[in-house]
Amino acid sequence: MLEARDIRHRFDERVVLDGVDVTVQPGVLTGLLGPNGAGKTTLMRLILGVIEPDEGQILFDGEPVGPAERLRWGYMPQERGLYPAMNAGDQLVYFARLHGLTRAEGTRRAHELLEEVGLADRWDDRSDRLSGGMQQRLQLATSLVHDPDVIILDEPFAGLDPVAMAELATTLTDRVAAGRTVVLSSHQLDLVQDLCEAIVMLDRGRTVLSGPVSELRASSGTRQLRITLPGDRGWLAAFPAVTIASDLSEELRLALPVGVDPLEVLDAARRAGEVSDFGLDLPTLSELFLLAAEHDDLGETPRDLDRAVTAT
């Protein structure tokens, strides 16, 4: 288990991280989310030891992390972290050896990884002569070549086409299934909501939301029940807590507060007339973020918000 505890960091006078806690369980793909400038990259650099935090601790399985432990970690930075003039194979062997593998082991692993990301025939190609998509795959291979226990990826989905996204998702979920500890950052919150099982959401250097994605979405209190039903809306009188979000050409959208069972509302609707379509829309992560950021602005601490969200 990877933990960052109460991390505080400033660049000059600017506070970048203000008491952030992150926990990443092995086997649970975790997203570090937030808008640009939230402090995600700085937090990753601190976790990786590239910079030292002003305050706070980085722990792995409860122990402080040092360079020896980080040899078993893999990191994929946001830019194309590749030497433009080096060929693909040598690049992989170099990073493997930097992480403590022998040349022979590194070469063997490099061949395996190039095979896995579909670049088996590209060993001798300079990385700046590869297409953008190939460079992204090579970069991923670079961070995985030493079979790391902890995998940290900064904005891995930025700029990927849907096919490449799906391939990357498969590669990562394979590692997660094998019990690796995987954390990735993204500013495109909705892009990763179906991939990440748990999230930590940052805003302006503070944690605004954290926990399992399904729980956070289901318990948010901003669920909407969508029902296509003609006729009178008088039956709604039985649910005083439920409000009408919109009612356009027979499609009725109802906002369900925490504590209202959507199935009871649906049953009442079916008794009132013929329901031709229905669905329960959970809030997207960006909707949850906006809501949480708003609470944060009102002066509530992230901890209070956590309780409000999970109190259902």
Added chain:
Amino acid sequence: MTLTWWGGTRLVAGRALAEGFASTSWKVVTGLMLLVGIAAVVIPRLFASGGTTYTLATVGQAPPALVAQLDALSRAGDFTITYDAAADAGAVASAVRDGTADAGIVEVGPATRVYVQRANAGTFPALVSGAVRATATVEALAASGLSPGQVAALQATPAPEQVVVGPVSDEGRAGVGFAVGIVLYIALLLAGTGIATTVATEKSTRISEVLLAVLRPTQLLVGTVLGSGLLVLIQIAAVAVPVGGSLLFASGSAIPTSAAPDIVLAVLWFVLGLALYAFVFAGLASLVDKVSEVGSALMPVNFLLVGSYLIAVTVVAVSPDGWVSVAASMFPPSAPLVMPVRWATGSVPVWQLVLSMGITLATAVVLAKLASGIYRRGVVRTGQRVSLGTALRAR
């Protein structure tokens, strides 16, 4: 499984070397350097062998006694004589007239005449006349009854010793010093640019972050400096090895043997200069956000290097012991370029050389510490160009 300090540093240096060996520009520059080194040996020699050669036209084979006299003169005067055997006096005259021969002689003996192309034709006809007279004198002496041993003794009268009273200047060696100045300047510039480009590339691609997760900044810095420095050292060797080899193994080199220690010293000065400048180049390059900004970030240090070079090849070459030259050879930024040029003039006391090296080395250590601090802070601040002030002040 851990990586030792040296293990990690060696990996970084090895990577920089491998990338250099694979790059076309490195191969081209090294090839050019090798050509320069070979040219420095071969071209002066071509001129030397194409030096003074005189041709003497004779009727039939030249008389052995005359040839012996002329050969002795040519050895003493450092020139070569070839002989052109013509059919008769008319052919000798026309050979001289056409210029295929520098002089011609007919009727060896009391009636000897020397043919020249025009009046006052220069040294060679005078030498030939002298040789003819000497030959005649020897014959006359033998005819007057002296024994062959006595004639030989007279001929063996030694020539007066030549005493040099002009200023002692070894122009060849000073020329080597001048060339060393140029090569050192180019070498430091190449190494510095290589280091700066590597640092800026690693920072702009965020490779530096992957590296810094497993390496300490000093490993990355020292490894990069070692790798880039070795690449340029090989290029210097491409110039120095042919020149040094010709000094050691070939006789009659156009480059004076007295310059051999200067060439060894030049390599030492490159290492010192690299130690002084390399970390500054790396520190400044760590401030940029894009590789394209490297040029402007390096401007101040490039100015320093160009200024030192200009002092070395202008002021120092003309007046190696003037106060400007002495000061510039002690001032650390210019010492690596100025001192080798001064030293090659042969007038620098050893204590000045040692002092200059000491000052340079001490400054290099201080600058390396300062620059690694700048590097450590600069390389993690991405998104915009970091000011030097920020990099110096920040924690």
